[in-house]
Amino acid sequence: MNEEELIAAAQRGHLAAFNELVLAYQQQVYNLAYRIMADPASAADATQETFIAAYQNIHKFRGGSFKSYLMRIVANRCYDELRRRKRHSTTSFEDFGDVDEEANPILTDDHETPEQYAERQALSRIIQAGIATLPPDQRITLVLSDVERLSYQEIAEVTQVAIGTVKSRLARARARLRDYLLARQDEELLPAQYRLEQEGRS
Amino acid sequence: MKQRTARMTQDELLSAYLDGELTAEEREHLEARLLTDPALQRRLDTLHRTVALVHDLPQAPLPRNFILSPGMLSSPSPTAPTVPKVRRRVLPPWIAPSLTVATTIVAMLFAIVLVNSIRFSHLPMATAPQTVEYDMPEKAITTVVVEELAVEHEAEQEATDDEQAQSLGSESTPPPPALSPTLGAGMDSGPSFSSSPAPLVAGAAIATSTATARYETMPPIATAPPVTEVVTEGGIAATEEETEETEETFREQPEGPSPSPAALLTLPEEEPVTETAVAFPGPSPWRVWAIGLGILTLILIVASVLAWRARQAGTEE
Numbered sequence: 001m002n003e004e005e006l007i008a009a010a011q012r013g014h015l016a017a018f019n020e021l022v023l024a025y026q027q028q029v030y031n032l033a034y035r036i037m038a039d040p041a042s043a044a045d046a047t048q049e050t051f052i053a054a055y056q057n058i059h060k061f062r063g064g065s066f067k068s069y070l071m072r073i074v075a076n077r078c079y080d081e082l083r084r085r086k087r088h089s090t091t092s093f094e095d096f097g098d099v100d101e102e103a104n105p106i107l108t109d110d111h112e113t114p115e116q117y118a119e120r121q122a123l124s125r126i127i128q129a130g131i132a133t134l135p136p137d138q139r140i141t142l143v144l145s146d147v148e149r150l151s152y153q154e155i156a157e158v159t160q161v162a163i164g165t166v167k168s169r170l171a172r173a174r175a176r177l178r179d180y181l182l183a184r185q186d187e188e189l190l191p192a193q194y195r196l197e198q199e200g201r202s
Numbered sequence: 203m204k205q206r207t208a209r210m211t212q213d214e215l216l217s218a219y220l221d222g223e224l225t226a227e228e229r230e231h232l233e234a235r236l237l238t239d240p241a242l243q244r245r246l247d248t249l250h251r252t253v254a255l256v257h258d259l260p261q262a263p264l265p266r267n268f269i270l271s272p273g274m275l276s277s278p279s280p281t282a283p284t285v286p287k288v289r290r291r292v293l294p295p296w297i298a299p300s301l302t303v304a305t306t307i308v309a310m311l312f313a314i315v316l317v318n319s320i321r322f323s324h325l326p327m328a329t330a331p332q333t334v335e336y337d338m339p340e341k342a343i344t345t346v347v348v349e350e351l352a353v354e355h356e357a358e359q360e361a362t363d364d365e366q367a368q369s370l371g372s373e374s375t376p377p378p379p380a381l382s383p384t385l386g387a388g389m390d391s392g393p394s395f396s397s398s399p400a401p402l403v404a405g406a407a408i409a410t411s412t413a414t415a416r417y418e419t420m421p422p423i424a425t426a427p428p429v430t431e432v433v434t435e436g437g438i439a440a441t442e443e444e445t446e447e448t449e450e451t452f453r454e455q456p457e458g459p460s461p462s463p464a465a466l467l468t469l470p471e472e473e474p475v476t477e478t479a480v481a482f483p484g485p486s487p488w489r490v491w492a493i494g495l496g497i498l499t500l501i502l503i504v505a506s507v508l509a510w511r512a513r514q515a516g517t518e519e
Contacts, residue, residue, distance in 0.1 A: 019269040026268045027261060034262035044265050051268050052275065127255055145221070146256040152223060171217035178252040 003066060010058050018055050025067060026051070028148065029074050035143045036078040038132040046081065050074040071148070072158045075140050082136040130180035138173035145170050216246050220253060298509035305502040312495035319488035 001009065001017065003024075009017035029050055034043035050073045061069055112120070131139055137159070144150045144158060145166075155166045218224050219232055236243045 015270060015272065015275075022269050023267075027264060030264055030268070031261045035259070040262070040265055043262070044268075047268050048274075051270055055270055056275065123255065124259055127259060131256070142256070146253050147259060149257070152221070167214060167218055167223065170221075171214035174217050174249055174252055175213040177256070178248050181252060181255070182248065 007058070007061065007066060010055065011061070015055070018058065021066065022051050025070050028067065029070050032071060032143060032148055033074050033078055035128070035131060035147050036075070036140055037081065038128055042081065046074055046077045049077055053077075065154070068150075068154055068157055071144065071150070071154075072160075075144070075158055079136050079140060082139075086136070126181065126184050127177075130177045130184075133180060134173050134176060138169050138176070141166060141169040142173035142177065146174075212242065212245065213249070216242075216249050219246070220250055295513060298506065298513045301502060301506040301509050305499065305506050308495060308502055309499045312492065312499045315488055315495055316492045319486060319492040322486060322488050 001020070003021070006017045006020050010021065026047065030043055030047045033046040033050070034040060037043045037046060050070060053073050054070055131142065134142065140159060141155060144155045145152075150158065152163050152166050152170075155170075156163045159166070161169075215224070215228070215232055219229060224232065236246060
């Protein structure tokens with residue numbers, strides 16, 4: 001069955017058909033949740049809640065991009081959670097050191113030396129920490145655009161704002177993240193090969 | 203501030219340029235500026251590098267599968283999610299507050315009635331057991347005393363004719379033969395009376411005191427209270443002064459003016475039965491109301507809790 005048939009079967013109450021859609025999209029949904037929440041446990045919770053909500057409300061799905069449908073749900077879940085604990089945020093650079101990305105064989109590169117692998121892991125943690133410093137709306141917009149590669153129009157549909165707002169939020173998010181990475185570069189925390197500018201800032 | 207706004211506009215232009223979201227005119231204008239502005243070019247380069255780094259972030263590994271099981275789903279079927287809503291909306295929203303107010307009022311009434319029930323049911327409950335315990339000795343003593351006083355009155359009348367009758371009040375002499383069967387019957391009716399005289403004399407005194415209190419509240423026979431009072435005083439005096447005396451001594455103890463035998467004999471034999479009816483008036487109306495209101499309060503509390511739960515569930519949906 002293709003995606004449309006699976007959706008139609010799920011709308012008739014066939015859980016097995018919906019689980020086929022879960023298997024197809026769970027990596028993207030979890031990755032988006034993880035990059036927004038910056039926490040594996042919170043991302044897993046948001047992912048599971050997203051699929052439950054998607055199934056319970058699938059009778060409201062009237063066609064279009066099922067991926068955008070899922071992204072909208074998970075983005076809203078993450079946004080609500082971030083807003084809820086905004087005042088109690090204790091995110092720090094060290095919080096991103098427990099990500100076991102080595103467990104995923106896709107992420108390993110046979111031609112990569114241990115030093116290169118360590119540098120890449122350090123870079124991932126720094127970038128993730130920089131994303132975590134952004135306000136929730138900018139963070140979601142940046143991840144949807146630069147991680148999930150959604151177009152402005154798709155981001156506007158997912159976040160339910162105007163395209164002009166998407167442009168503004170994305171530009172501010174990128175600029176803030178760039179400034180964050182430049183600051184880490186000045187502190188020589190950013191690996192040399194990943195520096196934003198090789199000749200230093202003027 | 204103006205420069206900062208200009209920088210923000212530059213970042214928006216550069217960001218949209220990287221995404222190919224500028225119009226042809228905007229793109230040409232920006233590219234012309236980049237050729238002549240090294241700082242702007244550097245900003246574009248760092249921004250482009252940042253976007254590339256984010257894009258190159260590896261995908262986070264899945265901690266587990268997220269396929270759904272029926273147990274994860276609260277509603278049985280996504281195609282019919284409105285069934286419980288319809289059922290819950292049957293209950294009007296004003297039911298819960300109304301039940302709460304009614305529960306409060308009934309609970310207050312219950313508290314008032316309960317307090318009154320405890321206050322007014324205390325006295326009858328305290329006297330009832332004494333009446334039951336000494337019912338038979340009381341009857342016996344009352345019968346004996348009434349008949350004894352009648353005999354004494356007759357003896358006093360005889361004493362005016364015969365001087366030997368004066369020794370009747372100070373010495374123990376057997377009662378007249380005619381009274382023996384009656385006294386014996388009274389003794390037989392109280393089985394423990396003859397086996398332990400001293401405690402039963404005290405018991406008789408208490409019983410007669412209780413009888414005195416009840417006689418005072420009994421209006422039908424006007425001559426009864428004084429008679430009973432005389433008997434009571436005599437009983438108490440005999441108990442305090444002569445604990446070793448026999449029953450004959452107890453009977454002969456009363457002194458002073460004797461009441462009229464006719465008045466004494468007007469006491470009906472059914473009198474103790476009437477006392478028993480007064481002493482056990484049945485369940486108090488306060489108690490009946492307290493029990494009823496207590497049950498009603500419990501029912502209203504349960505109904506209020508259920509109504510609030512139903513209302514809260516309806517609000518959440």
